[in-house]
Amino acid sequence: MRGYLPDFDVRVPSSLGEALELMAHAPGAYTPLAGGTDLMVVYNAGRLKPTRFLDLSRLAELRGIEEDATSLRFGALTTFTDLRECRSVHQHFPNLVKSARATGALAIQNRGTLAGNIANASPAADTPPSLLAYGAELELVSPRGLRRVAYDQFHQGYKRMDLAADELLAWIIVPKPSGRGFHYFRKVGTRQAQAISKTCLAAYARLEEGCVADLRIGLGSVAPTPVRARNAEAALLGQPLAALPIEAAREALLADMSPIDDIRATAHYRSVVTRNLLGQMLRELASL
Amino acid sequence: MAECIDLNLTVNGADHRVSVHPFARLLDVLREDLRLTGTKEGCGEGECGACTVLLNGQVVNSCLVPAVQVQGAEVVTVEGLAEGESLSSLQAAFLTHNGAQCGFCTPGMLLSATDLINRCPNPSDDQIRDGLAGNLCRCTGYAKILDAVHTAAADTRTAR
Numbered sequence: 001m002r003g004y005l006p007d008f009d010v011r012v013p014s015s016l017g018e019a020l021e022l023m024a025h026a027p028g029a030y031t032p033l034a035g036g037t038d039l040m041v042v043y044n045a046g047r048l049k050p051t052r053f054l055d056l057s058r059l060a061e062l063r064g065i066e067e068d069a070t071s072l073r074f075g076a077l078t079t080f081t082d083l084r085e086c087r088s089v090h091q092h093f094p095n096l097v098k099s100a101r102a103t104g105a106l107a108i109q110n111r112g113t114l115a116g117n118i119a120n121a122s123p124a125a126d127t128p129p130s131l132l133a134y135g136a137e138l139e140l141v142s143p144r145g146l147r148r149v150a151y152d153q154f155h156q157g158y159k160r161m162d163l164a165a166d167e168l169l170a171w172i173i174v175p176k177p178s179g180r181g182f183h184y185f186r187k188v189g190t191r192q193a194q195a196i197s198k199t200c201l202a203a204y205a206r207l208e209e210g211c212v213a214d215l216r217i218g219l220g221s222v223a224p225t226p227v228r229a230r231n232a233e234a235a236l237l238g239q240p241l242a243a244l245p246i247e248a249a250r251e252a253l254l255a256d257m258s259p260i261d262d263i264r265a266t267a268h269y270r271s272v273v274t275r276n277l278l279g280q281m282l283r284e285l286a287s288l
Numbered sequence: 289m290a291e292c293i294d295l296n297l298t299v300n301g302a303d304h305r306v307s308v309h310p311f312a313r314l315l316d317v318l319r320e321d322l323r324l325t326g327t328k329e330g331c332g333e334g335e336c337g338a339c340t341v342l343l344n345g346q347v348v349n350s351c352l353v354p355a356v357q358v359q360g361a362e363v364v365t366v367e368g369l370a371e372g373e374s375l376s377s378l379q380a381a382f383l384t385h386n387g388a389q390c391g392f393c394t395p396g397m398l399l400s401a402t403d404l405i406n407r408c409p410n411p412s413d414d415q416i417r418d419g420l421a422g423n424l425c426r427c428t429g430y431a432k433i434l435d436a437v438h439t440a441a442a443d444t445r446t447a448r
Contacts, residue, residue, distance in 0.1 A: 002332065008311040009290040010356045033354075037334060040313070040352040044332040053311070057357050081346070105422025106400065108334055110346040111353070193421030194335055 076115030128226030132218025300368030
């Protein structure tokens with residue numbers, strides 16, 4: 001049974017300044033709404049508490065992808081389809097393209113946004129592992145100014161974020177990898193489209209003189225938030241591709257996860273399959 | 289409680305003005321306010337694609353779109369595909385190939401496939417599967433739908 005319409009209200013600011021002013025006058029009173037692909041599902045299920053929405057979808061300031069020499073800057077309203085269609089995203093961030101393709105299907109990809117995927121704060125979202133792998137940063141805006149946060153510091157617990165009641169997630173900045181790189185993304189769901197992940201692993205490695213010079217691994221659906229696999233990363237950093245400690249890294253990955261049983265998979269399944277994904281990724285890396 | 293809004297939108301080429309709650313779903317505006325009941329509600333959570341329509345030229349799940357976000361928009365529903373009594377080549381191909389059985393998913397399938405052929409005039413099987421991945425059919429097993437889309441794409445290419 002869906003929600004009772006009179007419980008809901010929507011404000012439609014016509015500029016970012018107006019949106020921030022509304023939020024500043026009533027901190028925490030508004031729920032930002034963009035593509036609606038998460039919020040409307042909860043509403044349709046009748047599980048959304050009475051809400052005042054702030055419709056961001058008309059804010060031109062938050063649209064578009066800007067590129068400079070060192071990074072891409074994604075407006076909060078960048079859709080999964082925008083990611084799939086942007087040549088620079090294909091060139092620099094192939095994992096993000098795969099994340100976008102793995103999210104729902106086309107009708108969801110046309111509406112759902114990158115900032116919504118982050119701020120909805122589901123541990124099962126498909127772009128966060130890739131954003132973690134690429135070392136993304138977030139720009140949060142409020143009437144007090146602009147604040148930049150490393151994305152791997154943003155999620156603080158299940159649905160808890162480093163985001164003040166008067167702040168909006170406005171831009172996502174992803175630094176372009178340089179040098180010789182290796183990209184890996186794999187999501188495991190029940191089917192290829194329209195599935196929520198059982199587990200997901202994204203990685204980016206920079207290689208130098210036959211060794212792993214830099215490595216970031218992002219995981220989805222194995223902890224209360226999207227997480228970096230810091231223990232596995234530490235086991236691999238500096239190691240030669242010719243002799244990667246695959247078993248040690250798989251073992252270390254156990255300390256990076258705290259999976260649970262739910263309707264999509266058991267904790268045991270997640271633990272085993274995520275380690276298998278790491279093994280597959282490392283065998284691909286070793287064969288370069 | 290929010291006041292109703294005067295919603296102006298173009299559906300299948302005709303301008304409409306309706307008074308609706310700003311958070312009413314596009315699906316309900318189409319079915320209940322405009323009495324265009326070709327668009328179906330299946331799951332109500334963006335999984336099944338039965339409610340697929342084109343919004344400003346893009347496929348969307350109309351059960352996930354609030355009215356306030358379609359102010360001034362152009363919408364195409366299954367009622368807008370035929371020209372009078374003349375079916376679109378895609379609709380005709382669905383008939384020829386038996387691409388529909390119970391028919392409940394068909395309006396959404398037709399909109400997603402129309403969009404696919406617009407974007408991709410000569411689609412491969414994989415491209416069709418990607419384009420229709422958000423539309424679930426519990427009857428056909430999809431093979432006949434793939435055949436219908438291939439035929440319609442070929443007809444469309446010939447017509448051009």
